Amino acid sequence: MKNLWKIFKAGLIFENPLLVLMIGICSSLAVTSNVSNGLGMGLAMTFVLLFSEIFISAFRKVIPNGARLPIFIIIIAAFTTIVDLVMKAYFPALSKSMGVFIPLIVVNCIIMGRVEAFSSKQKVLPSIFDALGMGLGYTWVLIVISAVRELLGNGTFAGIQVMPASYTPILFFILPPGGFLIFGLLMAANNGIKSALKKREARQAKQLPDMREAKENA
Amino acid sequence: MKSSVKLGLILAIFAATACASLAIVYQITKPAIEAQEGQALASSLKELFPEAESHEDITSAVTSTDPSVTIQNAFLVKSALAPLGVAIKATGASYKGPATLLVGVRLDRSITGVRVLDLSDTPGLGGNASNATYYVNKENKITFPGQFTGKYITDKFEVKSDVIPITAATVTSKALTKIVKTASASAGAWLESMALGGAAPSATSGASVKEGQ
Numbered sequence: 001m002k003n004l005w006k007i008f009k010a011g012l013i014f015e016n017p018l019l020v021l022m023i024g025i026c027s028s029l030a031v032t033s034n035v036s037n038g039l040g041m042g043l044a045m046t047f048v049l050l051f052s053e054i055f056i057s058a059f060r061k062v063i064p065n066g067a068r069l070p071i072f073i074i075i076i077a078a079f080t081t082i083v084d085l086v087m088k089a090y091f092p093a094l095s096k097s098m099g100v101f102i103p104l105i106v107v108n109c110i111i112m113g114r115v116e117a118f119s120s121k122q123k124v125l126p127s128i129f130d131a132l133g134m135g136l137g138y139t140w141v142l143i144v145i146s147a148v149r150e151l152l153g154n155g156t157f158a159g160i161q162v163m164p165a166s167y168t169p170i171l172f173f174i175l176p177p178g179g180f181l182i183f184g185l186l187m188a189a190n191n192g193i194k195s196a197l198k199k200r201e202a203r204q205a206k207q208l209p210d211m212r213e214a215k216e217n218a
Numbered sequence: 219m220k221s222s223v224k225l226g227l228i229l230a231i232f233a234a235t236a237c238a239s240l241a242i243v244y245q246i247t248k249p250a251i252e253a254q255e256g257q258a259l260a261s262s263l264k265e266l267f268p269e270a271e272s273h274e275d276i277t278s279a280v281t282s283t284d285p286s287v288t289i290q291n292a293f294l295v296k297s298a299l300a301p302l303g304v305a306i307k308a309t310g311a312s313y314k315g316p317a318t319l320l321v322g323v324r325l326d327r328s329i330t331g332v333r334v335l336d337l338s339d340t341p342g343l344g345g346n347a348s349n350a351t352y353y354v355n356k357e358n359k360i361t362f363p364g365q366f367t368g369k370y371i372t373d374k375f376e377v378k379s380d381v382i383p384i385t386a387a388t389v390t391s392k393a394l395t396k397i398v399k400t401a402s403a404s405a406g407a408w409l410e411s412m413a414l415g416g417a418a419p420s421a422t423s424g425a426s427v428k429e430g431q
Contacts, residue, residue, distance in 0.1 A: 064224070
């Protein structure tokens, strides 16, 4: 159980696909001009990632090594098309604003990377946790980037006006350079969190033998 | 040789399964997608022609007067009693990719309204064309597409002359104006060919009679 939690946590912070592995960045910068897009894209991506990992992990013994990449792509493409159709049917506004980026999930390197590196070698349960960790890791980064960009660049949050009317939106944040800037700052923040967590772990690891020693002495 | 046949076979099985499952999802979502599209169309036609009751697809009969603007769909909008006008969904190139507008033209050759259906231009600049609170005429609260309402299809449609551009988005302003001009001219041409409605601007009324014969 602890191991599964570790796998899940890795995707969120230590191996965050966007901030640490730095894959799948193109879509993350393109759709994050408002919060609902960021959230929708993140969830769509998590869905595709989850089901692709489950399927590929379940069939990993039947998938021949020589034809694994085309088979991965077929499975990923099938789930992406399902998401695309479902969104068109039930969330038309969202599907319209994300445009071409939903079909492009097929070629998102995060999915291909996780499927190849993780679920094609692991059992189903760890794969589920890996997919959830990676997917939610992707989603939270998208939400944070899009929240900052929408708030500063448009004065709204998820389409609702929050900034006072006197606030002049800073266009820069909606435009691609603003996306890059916030992305870079987030990367730095994540590195800070990472090293703080590592330090804490190291300290705890040091304290444990000390305590044992103290007990033995007593 | 044998192993490559086996690989192909396994690949084919995966592909066939994926196809089958997609076919099922497609069948399930198809009515919902069509309903969504139909509803979106009906409500936008209703916005252009509040009296609209029904519409008839005339896409195949309307041809674009400018090859750089494509006419996606065209509808003859009718009230319970008589035809009201033509609505045209037209696509043309704008600053950051294609833009799609819906243009309504009354029988008297005036524009009832323009709706921006699809525009991917820079938010805050060209994207303001689809922003309902961005006014090109601040005193009268007229939006960029809103300013076309009431214009006649024989007007000039020239940015900075009879069309107010969006600040810092000349390319978008010109591109959208061109789409409106082409769509309304195409609608006018179709109305002429069907000899529908008396053309209000005097210059065109004679032509309509001639073409009618």
